[in-house]
Amino acid sequence: MASHSWLMLERESPRHRLPDDLRAGDPMGGRDCGWVEQMLPFVRQFSRPGDTVFDPFAGFGTTLLAARLENRLASGCEVDAGRIDLIRERLTRHGLLSGTTLLHGSCDALDDGALPPFDLCLANVPYFGCRWPGTPSTAQLYDSQSYAQHLEGLRHVFYRVRSGLREGGACIAMVQNIRLGDRVLPLAFDLARILGSLFVMEEERVLVYPHESEEEKDSADARTDRRHEYGLVFRKQRERIDLKATAALLDALRAQGHAFTLLGSFARFLQGPQDTQGTPPADADIRVDPDPQRLNALLHWLRDQGFALTSWGDPVPLPLHFDSYRGRYYFRADRIDSAGALVRLDICYEQ
Known part of the structure; x- marks a missing residue:
């Protein structure tokens, strides 16, 4: 990964894109699916071949696919059973299901020993206010009833992540601040505070996605179109004090x-x-x-x-x-x- 603080994502490869038939079977139509190209540079820089990459919000298996493409083992938790099946099918089509561990449920609710240790945590976090239309679940953060509840759920998950992450391993979260009507919620900054209580912040990346048309590029509207997000890079390590x-x-x-x-x-x-x-x-x-x-x-x-x-x-x-x-x-x-x-x-x- 380049040393500058931003990553420009130009296009999503059709080869790695979530297939349309799998997207259509998802309760949210796959609209929260990240790009494999988004995850690959982080997998390469913050893990080595043979390491285990863990995603506590496995979703569509995008992180897991990126890990398997780079000869890493992959492990993920997902609270929606339908998406577990979707991940299996997606990785099977790539011939990469072997070397992948899928756990149904939120990682903070798993029994001790059920979560294998891992070398890198890499995740797109669920966003608040998505109006989850799928099967109700108390662990489904897309269905959080309040912003405070959503943040508390993220705290519990990453607290458990810390216990499974090896010493010196990186915890990387992709997240953006969100707009609900005329209100902006600083989810990226609030999550950074939560992660800062558990890990040591190392770096940030601003991920920039392409505009869909020249008309969008030339717009004089000062309101953001939300085509960027943050990659918050934290490390499990001891702080250095004076x-x-x-x-x-x-x-x-x-x-x-x-x-x-x-x-x-x-x-x-x-x-x-x-x-x-x-x-x-x-x-x-x-x-x-x-x-x-x-x-x-x-x-x-x-x-x-x-x-x-x-x-x-x-x-x-x-x-x-x-x-x-x-x-x-x-x-x-x-x-x-x-x-x-x-x-x-x-x-x-x-x-």
């Missing part, structure tokens, strides 16, 4: 009278670098009493020092309403300075 700045933060917390117990990898790091076995800590974990007043004071102080406060990727507003966070176990405090250096503190308040 170790000295993190140690200074802990000293400052003690000086301010905030009581805590330091634990985990940063505690071992302070005892001696040899105890980390060459792997530096990715954060500092502290345990505090689950006292709402003390927690509120601690979070206020961190916010005043320039830290962003989150809980499972969601911003934490202050003053703290502690009961809303019971069962979430910890708050995260991040601060990135103007040189890009990160200080990260995980504040554990429950066992």
Whole structure:
């Protein structure tokens, strides 16, 4: 893949296009089917022959087909049984069904061990507001009843993706911001925030699709025609933090009278670098009493020092309403300075 930040897609190959008879049998007429040409550059750059490429939203098998064309193993989950059958037929026609694993259901609902490990996650995500006409299913994100519910469903899926993705593997999501009537929903940016709570962002690509006519090209209408989307590239890897700045933060917390117990990898790091076995800590974990007043004071102080406060990727507003966070176990405090250096503190308040 070229090093520039955009990928211009010129045409869809008739050889790889979803056949018309399969498209006609889909509840949505195949209108959300991506291009194999869209996926091939990502398969080539972010995996190797023999690796397993996983798609948690297998849909029409476009990602799986791209993976098999490049001599990768393919694995995918799909909640609609009809589309499972469609994928099998599509790959069979290409002679590429062998080496493919298809799982019926949402990956976050699978039993432990049912999802084989994989080297790359590559997916087109379902869009909100599509008015799914197929078989109803609580796992069908096309049928989400609210935007908040849709985002929560995406969070659950990618949380499970993280557990199956090998260390160092890439998680790549194709997504665009969407227009519903006169309202624009920042789905791409909201998904980036969700993925950022689970992985480390590495890159983005803007995928640009061709216009259908010269008249469209010359249009003076400033409203977007939505012929682009984002390829959000994240990596499952440990963050790099500023170790000295993190140690200074802990000293400052003690000086301010905030009581805590330091634990985990940063505690071992302070005892001696040899105890980390060459792997530096990715954060500092502290345990505090689950006292709402003390927690509120601690979070206020961190916010005043320039830290962003989150809980499972969601911003934490202050003053703290502690009961809303019971069962979430910890708050995260991040601060990135103007040189890009990160200080990260995980504040554990429950066992």
